[in-house]
Amino acid sequence: MMALLIRDIKLGLRAGGGALIGILFYLAVAAVTPFAMGPDLNLLAKIGPAILWTGALLASLLGLERLFQIDREDGSLDLMILNRHTTSLSLVVFTKCVAHWVTTGLPLVIITPLLGLLLNMDGAAIGATVLTLLIGTPAITFIGAVGAAIAVSLPRGGLLVSVVILPFAIPVLIFGVMATFGAVVDGAPFKAPLLLLAALTLFFAVLGPLAAGYALKNAGD
């Protein structure tokens, strides 16, 4: 359990782990949007949180199909299925999701303040975006695990994974952006969407690994 967490974090951080790809994509989205929107600083500040959330969501989707595929290709997945009596597959999936989020999701949260500055957002908006991303992006990873598990035996399942899980990730996006606006706009609700966002993460943290574990066990060929 701990061994798997440490191994996956090591693999994610070492060369070829793919952690940098998501960051670069996120950076590209946030850097390009101001050029598309034109020089209206107020407009930019207003839709900044939405842009960052969209960028973070899409960046999180990028590396997801690799979550189990690498383990399948090198035979590790077989051994994990064989050892399901020592460590249940759901626990394996949960651990891999945590490691995946630490190496790909957390860096997005960490560079968010920098990108917020690019979008002319003020301190409160940046703080709220960081907070909602911190709470919300794990949910995307947990949802993504199900898609990754279903598509694990498909040779090029990358886009399929994104398409399959996007509908389930939409509520996360909605409540994430809603809570962020609640923090900066007077009269808009903040606490309720934030709690719903946290609830989504907790809900998918349970359901995602269970469903993905079941899918992996029955992927058997």
Next chain:
Amino acid sequence: MQLIAENLAANRGDTRIFEGVSFALRSGEGMTITGPNGAGKSTLLRVLAGFLPPSEGFVEVSDGELAEHSHYLGPNNGMKPNLSVKENLLFWQDFCGGGGRSTLDALDEVGLGHVHDVPFSDLSTGQKRRVAIARLFVSPRYIWLLDEPTTGLDRASEHMFTRLIVRHLRTGGMVIAATHLSLGVDAMKNLRFAEAPL
């Protein structure tokens, strides 16, 4: 411990790969599975390991479930190229429940004590296979399910592996190996798949 397989059959999609496979093994007995390519040797091992449900029949051991007593050495080594040999073996030791030999001891068994801290990707094909074999020792299991275990091994390493199998059988273990090669172990039964399915 006793292992009984009764009238096993397996499908891939709609294709019947094999059927009517029955055998029984006791502690200290081994079995090789031979036959032409595509006859279902690997599929049988995957059914035994529980990766693929049998379409007919059953397999059981006298105590608990087959998978929890088994090591599976498949066509892939299950090692990460970016990690050192030691890190790879330590991970599997921990993941499989531990309790076996130290990683250095296990590597010495396969004559690779000197690559302990080398990245797995720097090893040759045969050395990689031997590290995968060393995995069998870092946490002890009764049953070894081996799918073409000697792929990439040179003659000397094959002999070494044969000796390890004999020792495992003598200490009450069980070995089921799909291989074209004669492992040179006398106490082995043989299950022969006659022909490839249509």
